[in-house]
Amino acid sequence: MLMLLLCASAPVRGRLPAWFAIAPLPALAAAVGAGQGETLTLGHSRFALRFALDTPGALLLGTAALLWLFAGIYAARYVRGREDADGFVVCWFMTLTGSVGVFLVADLIGFYLMLAVLSVGASGLVLQGDGPEARYAGALYLGVALLAEAFVLGGLVLLAQATPGGSLLIRDAAAALPGSPWRDATLLLLLVGLGMKAGMVPLHFWMPHAYRAAPVPAAAVMSGAVVKASVIALVRFLPFTSHAAWPQFGIPFAALGMFGAFYGVAIGITQLEPKVVLAYSSVSQMGFLMAVIGMGLAAGDPATVVAAAYYAAHHLLVKGTLFLAVGVVALTGAGSLRLVQVPTAVIALGLGGLPLTGGALAKYAAKDLLSGDLASWLAAASSAATTLLMLHFVRCLGAMATTHYNARAPGPFRGAWLAMVVASLAVPWVLYLRIPVGWLPQALAPAALWSALWPVLVGAVLALGWSRWGKTVPSVPVGDIGGLLRGMQRGGARAARIAVCTDAFVRGWSVSCLTLLLAALLFGGLLAMAV
Structure with a gap:
């Protein structure tokens, strides 16, 4: 995150590719040596972000850090001599920040924040590819990510509502989920949103476009580390306990x-x-x-x-x-x-x-x-x-x-x-x-x-x-079934052009005056009738 902030300086940004392989080292050290169960709090009161490490988090954080390290070596050589390297550098550190954060964060607000940072950074990495295919793939990736996060946000809100004492810790929310009055709705929202983030059929079509368009080091970290945000969320948010078996949700999810x-x-x-x-x-x-x-x-x-x-x-x-x-x-x-x-x-x-x-x-x-x-x-x-x-x-x-x-x-x-x-x-x-x-x-x-x-x-x-x-x-x-979106995209573009032309016509001075005059006359007539 510090390196991401340093990207605001153009002279420093040009030197940051040399640090691609160094940036994940603290995450690797944390996965190997940090004590599990301890919580790190940044901030105070309800605006604090809390971080903790458990066994699944350590597994995914450590292996993700290794991938980011070696892919960073590849990426540093890849951007050497590129005139448009600034965007790649910023998106690389943004995606890395979100990728590390989702494995470490211990509260609901922090998870959603890191997930959003991850999605925006990853869509930017896709845009670093060449040609119109990269622009289409980046827009498609971001669109599906935002739709998925809308479902996830609804689930997180219901989780927070059901957690006693106003706690926003993920472990408290997961423990309270079986007794929540909105249990089924919460579970459905989380499974749909996180399933979309994982590339489950039929909302998988973003994945072939994104991985095809993204540069090789970006595709490596996206296919390896980025998509695992959904896995860590599912195993943390869902209470896998013998007294909370939900075959009515688990079996259809497994079948799909x-x-x-x-x-x-x-x-x-x-x-x-x-x-x-x-x-x-x-x-x-x-x-x-x-x-x-x-x-x-x-x-x-x-x-x-x-x-x-x-x-x-x-x-x-x-x-x-x-x-x-x-x-x-x-x-x-x-x-x-x-x-x-x-x-x-x-x-x-x-x-x-x-x-x-x-x-x-x-x-x-x-x-x-x-x-x-x-x-x-x-x-x-x-x-x-x-x-x-x-x-x-x-x-x-x-x-x-x-x-x-x-x-x-x-x-x-x-x-x-x-x-x-x-x-x-x-x-x-x-x-x-x-x-x-x-x-x-x-x-x-x-x-x-x-x-x-x-x-x-x-x-x-x-x-x-x-x-x-x-x-x-x-x-x-x-993209197979995602090709249907191409037709919808063309229809949407035509509808947008009609809306823009209509808006420009309505905003014209003469039309605006006439519209206001008619509105005033109508309002005056209604007042007269009321009297």
Whole structure:
């Protein structure tokens, strides 16, 4: 936030890209070393902002800080020599401030403030792309974000009304939610608003446009860290306790999320641009994560909180790594392509649950929440579908390599990507050993390894078949059902032009005088009748 304030000075702003990688270090230090349960208060009385750290917050804050650190190295090299770098710098620090803030904030007002800062900054990052597509994507992102935040704001107001003693702390509001007279309305508003922020179908269409238009480092942090604001909000605002099971909300939410998990794959495999494929992969993965949260809400299972946060932390690392890989491959020739493609393929298959990767641990952590016969089979099918989509992504990624055989991406690009590869492989194991999410010997048992492996094998077979016969399937336009907005946009533009012309005509001097004269005569006639 201090660096964001320093952006007001033009000479200082020009030097701030060198600090992109330093800005997230305090957040990383807090996630690793700060005591949980303690509250930091800034301000006084009811205008104070309160910050605290719990297990899900530490998980997401630490992994997000790692992504912001290495993506910052990439971004600093990306903006070097750009004449229009000022906007990127301001939006980068604004988005970083909101991203760190939502994981730390402990009160309702602070959460909404940080969410707003995050949305405005992220829409600005999308606008840093090139051409009219970036302007459309930025406007679409901001419009959906504001609509989602309107639902969230309504839910927060009802939460505050139901919290005893006038407390605005999130933990007090969540504890008071089961007994709230507006419980169902509050829950519905929060699920709708935060589901939209997570990119749930059918209001997911902003995601492919935004990730496609945004510069590579911006797309990396948006797909990894920014979208996780909805996850931390859901696990903090909803009371996952055995006496507060809500299947009437959890089951439909889980069903919609699982539908999105398959829908994202179905549309993603028709795309050829790697960034768009990754965007639909995020639609799929966030849908699966929402299904996990929905099932936990339906069962009132307290284990949902840590399991969902761990799954989200793994997805954060992997998706950031894959977007950075897109930027590296675009500047890499065939001579060095395999050095990038092979690690990227391993990381990508981790999303499908490839054994001995963080993805396998994440899916095993969520296994008990999807323990029913139908839910477990849908989870396995989702893993196979994700494997199919990720292998399709790797194939599309290889096709975008530069034509210069010996070309290599700049050192900061390759270094940032390679560091994220290491983090994606190592950090999930470290976290699994340190947090109460599962027992490692059980996750490494032969039965667990086989249950993770066979969906990946099925997905690989499907990918082989798709590479041969999928070329006959037409490509779905980017944004799929969001294309309907284009027609509405044209109609709205025509209506706006008519309104502007009408307003200009009415504001004319002669028309205004005549209108006032008629109003005066009408008013005088009414008075006469009254007398």
